Structures are given as C-alpha cells and as structure tokens.
Amino acid sequence: MGELATLFAPERVAVIGATDREGSVGRAITSNLLADFAGDVVAVNPTKESVLGLDCVDEVSEAVPVDAAVVVVPPDLVLDVLRDAGDAGITNVVVITAGFGETGSEGAARERELQEIAAEYDMNVVGPNSLGIINTTTGLNATFAPQNATPGNMSFLSQSGAFVTAVLDWAADRSVGFKDVVSLGNKAVLDESDFVREWGEDPDTDVILGYIEDVTDGREFIRTAREVAQETPIVLVKSGRTEAGATAAASHTGALAGSEQAYETGLAQAGVVRVTTVEELFDFAGILAGQPLPDDENVAIVTNAGGPGVMATDAVGDSDLSLASFTDATLDRLVESLPEEANVYNPVDVIGDADIDRFERGIDAVLADENVDSVVVLSCPTATIDFDDLADATVRLQAEHGKPVAVTLMGGESTRSAQDRLSEAGIPAYFDPARAVESLDALWDYAEIRRREFAEPTTFDVDRERARDVLESAVRRDTNRLGVEAMELLDAYGIPTPAGRIVEDPQEARRVAEDLGERVVMKLVSPDILHKSDIGGVEVGVPVPAVKDTYEDLVARARNYQPDAEVLGVQVQEQLDVDDGVETIVGVNRDPQFGPLLMFGLGGIFVEVLEDTSFRVAPIGERDAREMVDEIDAVPLLRGARGREPVDEGAVVETIQRLSQLVTDFPAILELDVNPLVATGEGVSAVDLRLTIDQEQL
C-alpha cells in the first residue's frame, strides 16, 4: 500500500466543523461518516456540546490521536484549523470548504497559504473545494453526497464533485462497485498523479478511472501513470478537449489548460485509456475490472441473428480488433454441431431456431479455438432461447476457457436477470452490438499498452557546452529569437547541416562560396526579420561570380524593408540537390503542463494545409521517434512512393531523437523549428532553423 493508505483507511477520523444544522454540508458529512464507518468519529466544534449523538471537542488538539481530519469550517477559518491539525500531528486532511482558488484573488492567496502549511507539516491534503473521499473497505464515507458507493474493485477520482454525486447515484442500482473514491477539488496539494500512484500500489484496486479537466504536472503524470499502467489500467475522461470545452473548463476551474494536442499525446504516452463519454468510461472500466486480457486481436462472434451479427462485424471493422479465422478443427466442430443453414465462418450464425445446447456448442467451439482471443455472444429474443440459460452457459464457458467475453442481449425487460447473472461474473452485457465490440477493443488497447516496453531515450554523445554558448550568444545580443546564426546548435547535437558559413562582407562571401561548388544558397541573417523569403532575403542557385552582388542586394533589401533591423550578415550555404530529397519539418513547442512537445511532418502543404503531423512529449526513445514518422499519412513519400528514391528514414528518426535530447537538455528553448530538414537516400540535412528561448532559464 502507498503513502495515502491511512487517508483512505483511517482508524479514527475528526470532523472539524461538525454540525447538525439541517441542510448543512457539515451535517451531511457527519451523518455519512456515522452511517457505515468501521472506525471512530470525533466531532470538533467549540460551539456545540454534541452533534448527531457525538460528543464534541472544542479543538483539534483535543481530538488526537486521529489518522485523518475532514475540514468543513468556513473558508476564513480553514488555515488556522490546518495549522492546529499540523501541530497536533495530523497528516491526512480532506478540505471540503470552498472559497479558494476557484473564487478570485483573495481565494487564490488563501490557497497558496494552504499549500505552504501543507508543505511545512508534510501534510496530505485533499481539496480544498472537494466533495470528499470514500473507502468502501472501511465504510468510510467522508463526503456530502446523498448516495454512498457499493464495494468493488475500481477506484475513482474526479475533478468535478458533481460528477461524483452523479456517478454514485447512477451506480447505486447497477452492479458498479468502488474501492476508493476521491473528489480532487482544487488539487492544491494532492493531485491525480498522487492517487494514481497510490492505487497502483493498492492490491484491491483493479482499475483506476476518473474525470479530469487538467493535469497538474504532465511530466510527473506520465512517469507515474506509465509505471502504474503496467499493472493497473487507467481509464480517463479529460474534458475540455474542444476549443469550446476548454474555454468552459477554464471558466469552471480557473485553471488554464495546455493544448489538447499535448494532452492527447501526453495521456497516450502515460498509458492512459482515454475516453470521451461517460458511457465509454464505465463500459471500458467495467470490462477491464471483470474480464481477462486477450492475447491478441482476433475476435469471434457467435449470434442467433444474421443482421445484428453484421452490425457487430461492422463494429469490429471500426475497431483495432480483427475478425478471427477459425482453424479447420473448429470449422469441423461447427459443421458437426450446427444445422446446414448455419454459418460456420466468423461471424458464426447458429440461426434463429437455435436452442441453448446448439448456442452453447457454438460458443464452446470458438472459445476453444487457438486463433480466437476474445468472443462476442449475441442473441436476439427467440422462442427457443432463454436469456438466463444463455447467461449461465456463457459464464461457465468463459470461466472454463479464460478468454474475455462480452455479450449483447437484444431485448428489454426480458434480458434483466440474465444481465445480472453475467455482470456478477464480470461479463458485460449490452443491447447494442457495437458496445460489446468496443469494450473488447478497449481490453485489447490496454493489453497493448501493457505490452509496450518503455525504453529509456538514447543519450547521444553531444557537445552540450558548445550548444550552451550558442544559446548564450542570444543573451549577449539581448534577443529571444535565433535563426540560421544558431545552426551550430544543430552541429553541436550531431544534426547534419549543409556546408557553409555566415559572413559579414561580400569578399568573404565570395571566398566561402568558392569552396562550396558552382552555385550556392544565400540567406539574410537577421533575428528581426522572421519571414526572410517574403522580402527576397533568400537566393537559391547563386553562381559564384554573382555572390558579391547578391550579398549587397540581400543586405539592401533588409535595410529597405526594416531600417532598424539588426543584420548579422549573410549565410552562404552549399546548394543541395533537393530534387531527390523530401522536405520534412521537425518542431518543438513547450506546453505548460507537459513540457517540450515534438512535432514531425512533411514540408510545405503537408503540415501547413493538410495538418498531417505527429507528436510526442520529449524526451523520447527510438521507438517513439520511429512511430512519429510512421504515423503521418504521407509517409509513403519517404518510402519511395511514385517512383522516388526512398530516403534514409533512420537518419530522420535519429534527428528527431537528437532534437528531443537538445530540448530536454535546455528548458530555455521554448520553440524550435528545423524547416526544412531535407531527407535524401544518403541522409538528412537541416537547411533552416528558427528558435525562441527564455533567457531566464539559461
């Protein structure tokens, strides 16, 4: 068990601010605690003699020893109460009281002070502005929700208190049970990472599920969740996905969330099964809690109705699952046990007049097939099938074969008791065939997450000091923007750049050009002019004799365009034969929650118009870098589509990793774009560079 074990399973709890005033939160908390808790409850309230039959003490110090305190005093008393609790040696506190960061500057100041107190006393604080916590093992219900949770093997965190209330109400008449529940509130101290870590160490939590609106520390979350997800699935709704939703979330929690792109990437790297609706949240958590994981992606469908069987098959087509191909032995078994009109191929149709024996033989045959990893049992109401019998047979066969099963019972009231039987055995049953398939798909997604080995990023041998010098040159010039004058940064990190140099006069330009070939590329170097090509600041294919004049032209154009622009010189660069090459882009943007977000795509229209891009949170290893290349739709262009020469994809993958190392080594780099990184059959070359830094972080 983890650090928070005592928070969830205390032996003695103090309610600070306990009261019996009708309709008050303090009363709700106290009476919920009194209802089922196996431990002791002590009420703290200097203005009362007793509350709901409990004798009151005046101060926290009189209540000790207690393992946890629940705070429901008015907001202006919370900080004093916390200090008292700290002085009394209490380290687990749930702050129900609202009126902190969510309410404006006074509340925000109060919340900062709360954080300081928690740090001083090394205190685990839930909230403030929390609905409370529940632990069904001890019967602890330290919330003011009208409904308690029933025991189960899922633990649930929520950044919305109302969502907890809703889920408890909804779960009450379903067989959805919880181990622990926590309403995170404002997450001033304990956040999602802390509870994920705790439940990862809790043998009684088989699935972690939750609703969040932001992640407090993205990189910490990735580290924690990635490890936990190896053992315990994590299923999350992260709301504020869309622009409208993000605005609504910001006004709701006051937190400014990072980009959806970063969340999508970060949560995936954290090994989270991310869902978008409440239905998916409970469908996926439920099957993960109840069924074993499949060994592979091959699903079999056994149905007594052709049409719904086709719908289930369509759902397989929409998913990451594949329709299993049966072995000959299975086909023989099915031919033997089914009538001639039946379909023995997947989806198996046992036909509308199937009785339970025939249905059962069909399910047994496919579950026994080594090519089948999971099974959907699908039944419409017929005169010959009793849903209860089918449920019992399915439970027995699932247990016997140990493969995951999901059921579709296409009826109303007539399916209820069968659903209950199945759900007691951890087998989900739905009306809609698609939901059964989607649930099995979620199992498979998680099986893949678990299978994914996390490789430490490769550390390349780089010249970090030289890179630091380049970045510091920007500080010396008092600018936050760097361009081609910083190409040495790439050299220092082993990323190939075209031969060439920045020169400061026409004669030198000519001398450099002579060493580079018959024709060269010349670019104006000025941190103040962002779009060089728009003002004619780039000349391609300049013959050596014309280099001096071109130098003058480029500088003149800069002066003309922006008289006060700082011109550092002109870059004279080797002219690459890009006809054989493909222009790619590698970019980095620093996300407030997750840190440096790497982007890869093909140059030109592909990134700008088609948004054909892939992302990862740095640092990444080779597998992730390779996947970034793999994930873009236009990847065939790198691999020889339309008669091109395939490019050296390994060099692209290595460049992404080296850039990942660079931006991880230097948090001062806020944005960085290598555009284009030209890839050919021989390797890559970073032709242009632009970056923005935060001088304070150097």
Added chain:
Amino acid sequence: MGELATLFAPERVAVIGATDREGSVGRAITSNLLADFAGDVVAVNPTKESVLGLDCVDEVSEAVPVDAAVVVVPPDLVLDVLRDAGDAGITNVVVITAGFGETGSEGAARERELQEIAAEYDMNVVGPNSLGIINTTTGLNATFAPQNATPGNMSFLSQSGAFVTAVLDWAADRSVGFKDVVSLGNKAVLDESDFVREWGEDPDTDVILGYIEDVTDGREFIRTAREVAQETPIVLVKSGRTEAGATAAASHTGALAGSEQAYETGLAQAGVVRVTTVEELFDFAGILAGQPLPDDENVAIVTNAGGPGVMATDAVGDSDLSLASFTDATLDRLVESLPEEANVYNPVDVIGDADIDRFERGIDAVLADENVDSVVVLSCPTATIDFDDLADATVRLQAEHGKPVAVTLMGGESTRSAQDRLSEAGIPAYFDPARAVESLDALWDYAEIRRREFAEPTTFDVDRERARDVLESAVRRDTNRLGVEAMELLDAYGIPTPAGRIVEDPQEARRVAEDLGERVVMKLVSPDILHKSDIGGVEVGVPVPAVKDTYEDLVARARNYQPDAEVLGVQVQEQLDVDDGVETIVGVNRDPQFGPLLMFGLGGIFVEVLEDTSFRVAPIGERDAREMVDEIDAVPLLRGARGREPVDEGAVVETIQRLSQLVTDFPAILELDVNPLVATGEGVSAVDLRLTIDQEQL
C-alpha cells in the same frame, strides 16, 4: 395515403396456412392476428376444421373478399397459393415462408417465379422470408414476433427479422411507439423505396427509421427518399459498412452489395440521416419524432454542475452545432436571477445549490434568447433539485418557447419518473451529456437536409452523336478500353483538351508538331498498354526537330514491350506550362446499386497516397459539383495556398458537371478517368483520358 395503405390497414385478412400446432410460425401469426386486430381474420387450411377458434376455409377463393393475405405455407406451396390469391383478386400479400433466394439456386428460381407472379397480378408482396408486418392503428400484428408494438408516430422497416424482434422486445418497456413495422425479408417485390414512399404519404408517420443491408435500386431510392425527406425524416442503419461487415452481410442475405463509398454518397444524396449504432438509431429517431426542428445551429446549455457542463460543451465542439452567444438582454436577465458565483455565459452554470426556481429562470432566459436555437438542460442530483420538478418545468418551458430541448439527468433510479414525464412530452433524457448534444445535432442535420434545395442538373449543349461515334469506334475495334484516342469524347462534351492530334507516321507527327509550338508532348496510343509512362511511352518537351525520331522510338518501345499490342499511333500534343497549374483528377466508376459514381481529387500523391477524394452519384448539378471540390482537404492548393496563383475553380466545377452529363447519357461507360485535368488561372485542360465501356449497352 399511398398505394400500400390497404396492406397496412386491411379490413379483412386471410392467413393462408393458419394452424394451431404448438411452436409453429403459423400458430404464432394466427394468434398475434387474433390478439388485437380490429378487422376480421379468416383462416385458410384444407386440413383443419378450425384454428384457435376460427373456422377454416379450404382455399383462398373461399376466403374472399379479403384485403390482404399472410402466407405461411411450406415453400413448395407458396407459388400456387400466390396464383390462387391473384386469381381471387387479392393484391396485398405478406410471404412469411422462407426457403427462397437466401437458400441456394432452387430457392432463387422459386423467388424469380414469385416475382413473375407478382408482376402478372400486380401484387404488393412483402417478403418472402419476412417476419411480417404490424400496423398499430388497426391493431394488425401479422408477425410471429413474441412482442407487439405499442402505438406511436414512427414507422420502421428492417431487412433483418431478428432485428425487428429485438427492437419490439426492447421498446416494450420504453416509451418507443410505432405506426407501421415491416420486416422486408428478401425484398423480392416490395423494397425499402416502396415503404419510404408509402410512409412519406402517411400523415401518421412522423419519422421513418430502419435497418438495411443493401438498397435494391439506388437511383430509385435517391429519387424517392430525397422527396420524402423534405417532409419526413429518414434515419437508417446501413450495415456492411466495413470490409468485414460487407462480407458477413453478403453471406447473410446472399446479396452482393455495392461499395461503401457508393452507399455513403448515395444515402447522403438521398437525404437520409445515416447512423451506425442501434443507440443512435433510436436516439435520433426519438428526438426527430418528439421535438421541433431548430432554426439554426446555436445551442445553449443550462447546468447545475460545472464538470458535466464541460463534457456537454465538448460534445458541442464535436458536433455541427455551435455554442450560442447570448444577447445582452439575456445576460442581464441571468445576472439578475442567478447568484454571483454562477456562470451567466454559455454553458450557463446555475451552481449546485440551485433550487427549481433558479434553474427554471435560467432555462427560460436562454430559451427566450433569439440567438438560441436549441437547449440542453443538464442536472446532477443535489439536495435542492427534485428531478420531477425539473422535468415538469422543462416540459412547460419547451412547449412555451417551441424550441427543441434535450435533457441530461445524471443519476440512476432517482431519474426514472422524471424521464417518463419528459418522454411523454417528446423530450429525450439521457445519463450521458454527449448523447443529449448528439441528438440535438441530429435534429440540426435533418433541418439542413430539409433546407437543401435540389437543383436539376444543368444540361449543357453537347454533341452527343459525335460522342457516340467515338464510343462506337471501340466496338469497331472490338475493345472495351479506350485511351487518348478517345479525347474527342471530351471535345464533344465541351471539355477543353490540349491542341494536338493522333498521327500514324513520323512525317505527319512533324507537321502537327510544327503548328503546336517549339516543344510538344508525345504519347503512344495503344489500348493494350495501360501504363504508358512505365514503358517510356510518354515523352515531354520534345523539340520539333526531334519529333520524327521520337515517333520511331515510342513505337519501337511498344513493340519491344508487347509485340502483339495494337498501336493506333502517337498523340502529338501541345506542351502546357503546368508549373502554374494544379493537376486534378476526375473519375467515374459504375456502382451496381447507384450507377455512375463521380470522384474528384488532386493529382499524384493526393489521390493515390492520401486518398483525399470526394464523391457524388451522377447526375449532379452545380452545387454538388462545387461541393465536391470544396470537400477535399487539399483544396487550398487550388485557391492560391503557398503563393500560387488561384486556379479557375469554376472551370473545374463545370468539367465535373459535363462529365456527369456524359456518363449519364452513356450507361455504356463503366469507368472513366480524366487524369490529369490540369487547372490553371485561365481554365482547365484534360491532358489524359482512359475509359472502359460495356459494348452491349451502346
């Protein structure tokens, strides 16, 4: 009322093959008919005196006059019975009996004969292999389903009998009611188009919904559904969407369905609201049956819980709806009626301690706002809100303002009676906020379908005879494939082609080239060589003096590559300056169900690698052609992205329409590709052409 009015509402029905044998379909049909039918039932069975209390007659002729007959005799008797029925003047027949097209060649022959009989007697035949039909107005239940339908304003067709059984069972304990239900069976005579047409004329059917696996006649369906959908929404599941699903469907119905691409396109052009899951089918049909259509896309959310409000807002972001911006008057009203901590902007948060009055004021204010077209009311369980009160208030306010409303009640058992109250008033209520938004989105989708005016395709002035000559030249050459030698086809339909000619000797090549400029394009013309460029059969930029030699080279390469290939000559073509142009592709493929399917995309990687394409079933008018261009992701490339000159988009749109006319005029054209159609700022030019024809259809 339509032609099938008597089928659904007969006064007297004969059951041919009525029986009381336990467990038989004949008994189920007879007893279902006897249960609720307002009219008379007559049993036909020569081996029985009476069935379930009905006196039997021996033959159909003794049963007349009857308005409809239900046939449950064994398969080998069906055809005789049908003839008897026809002779007796019966024109409406439901054939329950299976053993026709779904069972092999004997059955298929029987089905063809059934079709002949139906044609001979001008008989409306449902089935064969149908579960039957239901009409709740007359209480007619001519099915063998265990559950009858409850009355309502939706009519339901299904190509799967089991799906009907499932839906009836499921609907029984929900307030989902039907007007007519039909199990289509094998659709030997009556198909989906017939029922859509019928229900389009039925004032008691407000929504048509259904499950289909194929469409018998795609173009007829588009014509019928497009008209019906102007008044009555049509919501359909078309299964077999995915490759796996299509294979399963083919094995289920025996029908070979056309491509999913054609269905997606055709059903959209037919004005169908297409759904993929059973949940969507009933969610969308339900709200369409119960709520008015919104005037525009702006939705307001009123919630007592921030987090779930964000989830609803995300769902709006995922949909075609927009979050409404309130007028100042509304904001003032909300500020006045809500506490300070409330959020008066959309999503409106009345806060967890809201009572019914406050909630009601919030809902009323947004419903009254002229900028709001639809509303989501969202409530979590709190101590201060009673769901029944909220339901009553919502029903009253919805009726008062006449705008569509969907409700989310986030609880379990505690929401039941409120759900019933809402659903009686036609207002849907869900647990999941996303479903409420998706349902309103479906209303808006349908509102847009209804708003869409169907414009007759423009008829261009073309030279149809000349086009026919070109196609017939293929017949003369006994080939089904035509290439650049058929470019005149495009000329005849007013589609610009580069200047040039096909020549048959080097001298002529030279003469033609001299008129075309300094350099020309030369292409081998051979119907037998498909990929000319692969064998060096295309030379670009040939200087006039080199034309004669190039002619010889091209012909030599053809001989070398394929000695028996027919070489029609060499095309000498004006060399276009394509640097300023964008290569596009217009293609046509004939779909078995829907006929010619037009495709548009950009040349090269865009169609081949990125599959960035758009489709329409021909014939189409200007709006559809314009939308085809608009729908491709890379369309900015046509509009001047990345510093290019915008192309003459009107010329592209006109070319698509002219090709639509061409393939509609000549059903003999099975496939046609104009690739590339080069578009520049000045217009378009069809540089290459390939087509396949069916000689028999000429």
